[in-house]
Amino acid sequence: MKYTYLLAILCLFCCKKTTSQENKIEKYLNKLEIPIRNKVLIIFIDGCTSCFVNHKTLTQEASKIDEYQIIVVTKSIKKAGMLLGEDLIPNIYFDTELLAVELGLVSGFPVVFSFREDGHLMNVTQIDYSSKNLSLP
Amino acid sequence: MKKIILNTLFAICALTSCKSEKEKAGIGFESNLVLADSLILHLDEKSTPEFNYHQINKFSKNESFLNLNLVNQSLDIYSLETGNLIHRISFNSQGPESITNLGGFFYQNEDSIFIFPKMSLFNTTLIDSNGDISKRYSPISNKNQVVPGLINHFSNSANPTYFVKNSLYFDQGILKNTAVPGVLAENHQLSGRFNLVTDSVFLFPKSGFPHFYQDKTFPIYLSVSSRILDSEMQWIYSWNALDSIIIFDFEMENKKLIYSKSKYRNQDFPNIANTGPSESLELIISNTHYCKIIQDPYRKRYLRFVQLGRNFDPDTDNSISSIFKNDFSIMIYNENWELQDEYFFPGNIYNLYHSFIGEKGLYLPKTNPFFKNLDEDNVVFDMYEIR
Secondary structure (H helix, E strand, C coil), rough: CHHHHHHHHHHHHCCCCCCCCCHHHHHHHHHCCCCCCCCEEEEEEECHHHHHHHHHHHHHHHHHCEEEEEEECCHHHHHHHHHHHHCCCCEEEECCCHHHHHHHCCCCCCCCEECCCCEEEEEEEEECCCCCCCCCC | CCCHHHHHHHHHHHHHHHHCCCEEECCCCCCCEEEEEEEEEECCHHHHHHHCCCCEEEEEEEEEEEEEEECCCCEEEEEEECCCCEEEEEEEEECCCCCEEEEEEEEECEEEEEEECCEEEEEEEEECCCCEEEEEEEECCCCCCCCCCCCCCEEEEEEEEEEEEEEEEEEECCCCCCCCCCCCCCCCCCCEEEEECCCCCCCCCCCCCCCCCCCCCHHHHHHHHEECCCCCCEEEEECCCCCCEEEEECCCCCCEHHHHHHHCCCCCCCCCCCCCCHHHHHHHHHHHHEEEEEEEEECEEEEEEECCCCCCCCCCCCCCCHHHCCCHHHHHCCCCCCEEEEEECCCCCCCCCCCCHHHCCCCECCCCCCCCCCCCCEEEEEEEECC
């Protein structure tokens, strides 16, 4: 359940926000040793398999923009390989321990964390796959 | 003499303390569910262990496991005898022959395979096993619906859409928040028939929420059901928060209820209105509830899966995926709906949503997201004999 419902449920849980969101993303990026850029896109590809085509398009779009760091959250080496294909994508990192999920940073749809120049978190945007054109903030 | 008595008492204590409160499957002299064998499913470089949309049927005279591969955009067919991929239908992503936005399938035979789009019936495509398109279907809009023209159709292994006598029989998801008071009391029609000859849709008037739900509020996950069409052409509904199983005749006119309370469910579901995401998640994780129901047509049995509640950990339970850490049980009924037994299974190993019945018995795959020894190329399906 169900698994179409899962999509709706994931949408609900995607909206989770806590006051310590900034602490969490900071802790997360430190742990993965990822330098903060203007924008960090976190894609949990094990969360919504039926979104895989969208995940692929989004990854390709974000990889063309210099200010983005992309973090692919997955336990599946095979799926990551199929997501990225044979093309080398710069600024891409992997979270194979699903730490982003454990910290509540992502659960269903991808999330973009935008930072100010001083490194503080500015806002958090969830990518909406229901619209026809995927748009990155 | 005193020593003998003490030794005897010690032995009795040792024996009784070993008896677990939760009986595991296959343990016990007269178990109805016995681990008999394992099948290794060999996945190639284009396949991952995700089997939410599957079906068992004959392909080239072989008992086969058909799986909609959403990562590769294909329908993959495996032999249940060898575990090898025997056929693959790949879908074009562009052009007039494209099939995109995959959301389910129904395999009738090698000439008739329905491919459903995600969350809709519009543009349902009929193909054959070569992938050639025979026809595309779109039902005529029904103005009486909540959102005219929209059928929030879904089809997966817990709620398959069936093709019977020129029609597709389907379930649709509710479009409202069931945690809001009054929503579950409304007159919904959640099951329907799409006549492929007339392109018309009929929603069954009695296919709404059960009476038990009327004065309650539940998170959406507890407000859904698993429903199957059994070999007697009856609709079997297992609602997630309802102890009883509801059985409808084929036209959904008459129903009967079978009381089916799990021995592991010892408290009522909290009836809390307007729960937010984290409260909803806690309710789902911590409360024993029902989920998938399947029929074993070979041995005339019904199997009801129960997700067992556990303590919610706000530090690590941050997504619905955490439900896979929960233990589960399987209630087994005979053809007269007499409970044979209920068997306990630990969490973190199997994925009950990927389970199915084959000629040999119940197949339970070790595809739980928290299973540590998952081999992405060789997936183990434990096979349990059902007696």
